[in-house]
Amino acid sequence: MSCKFSNMGGRFWFLVIGFVMLHGDVFSQQISGGKIVGKFNNLPDGKNFYLTRVTKENVEDTVQVVSSKSGRIEFNSDLDPNGEYVFIRAELDSVNSKDWMMLILDTSIIDISGDFASWPEKVKTTSPSTNVYENYHRERRKHESAIEELVSKPNYDPEKLQELTNIALTNSIDYISKVNYSKAAPLLIYNNLRLNASQKRELFNELTSSVQISYSGIRLKQQIRMLELQSEYKVGKQIPDFMVELPNGEKKSVRKIIAGSRYTLIDFWAYWCVPCREDVPELKKAYSTFNQKGFNILSISIDPNRKAWKKALSEIDSKWNNAIDIDNISKQLFLLSAIPGYILVNSNSEIVASDIIGLKLVDESLITGIDLNGFGLRGGKLYEVIEKLLRN
Numbered sequence: 084m085s086c087k088f089s090n091m092g093g094r095f096w097f098l099v100i101g102f103v104m105l106h107g108d109v110f111s112q113q114i115s116g117g118k119i120v121g122k123f124n125n126l127p128d129g130k131n132f133y134l135t136r137v138t139k140e141n142v143e144d145t146v147q148v149v150s151s152k153s154g155r156i157e158f159n160s161d162l163d164p165n166g167e168y169v170f171i172r173a174e175l176d177s178v179n180s181k182d183w184m185m186l187i188l189d190t191s192i193i194d195i196s197g198d199f200a201s202w203p204e205k206v207k208t209t210s211p212s213t214n215v216y217e218n219y220h221r222e223r224r225k226h227e228s229a230i231e232e233l234v235s236k237p238n239y240d241p242e243k244l245q246e247l248t249n250i251a252l253t254n255s256i257d258y259i260s261k262v263n264y265s266k267a268a269p270l271l272i273y274n275n276l277r278l279n280a281s282q283k284r285e286l287f288n289e290l291t292s293s294v295q296i297s298y299s300g301i302r303l304k305q306q307i308r309m310l311e312l313q314s315e316y317k318v319g320k321q322i323p324d325f326m327v328e329l330p331n332g333e334k335k336s337v338r339k340i341i342a343g344s345r346y347t348l349i350d351f352w353a354y355w356c357v358p359c360r361e362d363v364p365e366l367k368k369a370y371s372t373f374n375q376k377g378f379n380i381l382s383i384s385i386d387p388n389r390k391a392w393k394k395a396l397s398e399i400d401s402k403w404n405n406a407i408d409i410d411n412i413s414k415q416l417f418l419l420s421a422i423p424g425y426i427l428v429n430s431n432s433e434i435v436a437s438d439i440i441g442l443k444l445v446d447e448s449l450i451t452g453i454d455l456n457g458f459g460l461r462g463g464k465l466y467e468v469i470e471k472l473l474r475n
Contacts, residue, residue, distance in 0.1 A: 118192045119158040126154045126199040134158045154199075187212035187299075189266050216267040219258055226251035252277045256286065263289045269299040273306055276420060280310035309415050318445070321432045322349075323416050327383055327406035330393060337381070338432045340404055345377030346435065346472055348460070351413060351424040353386040354395035359423045363399055369466050370403050376473045383408055385419065425460040427468070436460060436468065 119134065130151040136144050149156050184203035186193060189212040197206040208214065230247050233239050255275055262268050263286075272278065272286050284307050287295065294300050316322075324338045341347045350366065352359035370380055380403035384392045392407050413419065417426070417439055424439040436445045438460040450468055460468060 117159075117188070119186065119195065120192065121156040121195045123151075123154055123156075123197060123199040123202075126151050126156075128152050130199075132156050132158075185213065185216070186210055187216060187266055187270065189213075212265050212267040215262050215265045216270065219255075219262075219267070219271055222258065223251070223255065226254060248277070256282065259286055260289055264291050264294065266294060266297050266299055268294060269297065269303040273299065273303045280307055280314055283307050283310065306415070312416075316434065316437075318435065319433050322426060322428060322434060324432070325408075325412050325416065326410065328389075328409045329404075329406055330396060334409070335406070337383075337406075340381055340406070341428055341432050342430055344379035345430055346469065347379045347381055347428055347430075348465070348469075349426045349428065350380055350382040351385055351417070351419055351422050351439075352382055353384055353422060354388070354391045355386070356422050360399070362423055363401065365465060366403075367401065369469055370401075372466070373469050373473055374403075378469050378473060379403055381406065383413060385411075385413055385422065387411055425465075427460060435472070 121132070128151055132149050132151065134146045134148075136146055147158050149158060184195075184206055186195075186208060187210055189210055192209075193213075194209045195206055226247065230244065230251065233244055233247060255271075255277070259268055259271050262271075268290055269287070272283050275283075278286070283303070287300075287303055287307060290300060295304070312323075322337070324336050326334050326336055327340075328334050337349070341349075348366075348369075350359075350362075366380060366382075369378065380401075382401065382403065382405050384395075384405075384407040386392065387407065387409060389407060396405055408414075417424065419439060425437070426434060426439065427436040429435055435449060450471060
């Protein structure tokens, strides 16, 4: 079991992070006096609406709050036409997957309308890019439903699964190629986990020049480069170095932390991840048994919420190295799509084994006779692997 970033712990920004680009400093030019105007049937007066973006630190940033009157709402703000905003109703703490809708801002004035009783499923928008995005997902849901129906059956045919998966991928590529003029296109490529680096690169090259240099286009280009870097990760290769913050506030490079032990297990986790916490007893067992023999653990929180992180540390009471990814870079460097994720390295930061989706590696010359398929570096397998390594 793992925590996927598309549905994490009820935290709203993790519900949307899979398809909302992080707001950063890619573009500074904004439309002055941009508007989002909503007109709805069955909308009571006094209903609060929030226009929210997700910052590069993955924190909710409410741009504006308005209240409904006479079935109408209106946001007036300096809106960036190259960014993605999440438009939601209800208090942020109570938002669920049916409470929000996404708008891709591609015009200075966007109208939304519909029956508030059917929010947001039947809401219409005058944003062409948003409509392209929604049409894509309507078609994709049909293919995903067929795949889910198949795998729900006992003893399903794996060849049939591969056939349905290939059909879904081909249709996605065809659709994106046809809408290469839309600011939705790079967002669709970015979020499609079935596409590999070369496929994403090819689709990126098909985008019109204006879309390539849009906010979403630049983010996609960065992701493709990260994917290409990941394909270079091999057993014996050094992991990239980056800075983390320790509980006492000290900032330190990952490689410097790793250098002090023969082997270090890098554990990517977050305070809200239940499977991460369920692994703690096994981590404690491995640490207490092998720490004096040269084994250590570096747990890196991918959630930048310092207060919640420190509270979780006091509850877990781990004795090994703990740090927080203050720059929110580990998810990009290692393309983490789910946690917990583990990488086992030696004192030179060279990969010995990895148990990350899309980056499963093992040094067969050091770890022989241990089947890491299925459980990977989790549970009793971790104990078995470390014992064998330290014996060599």
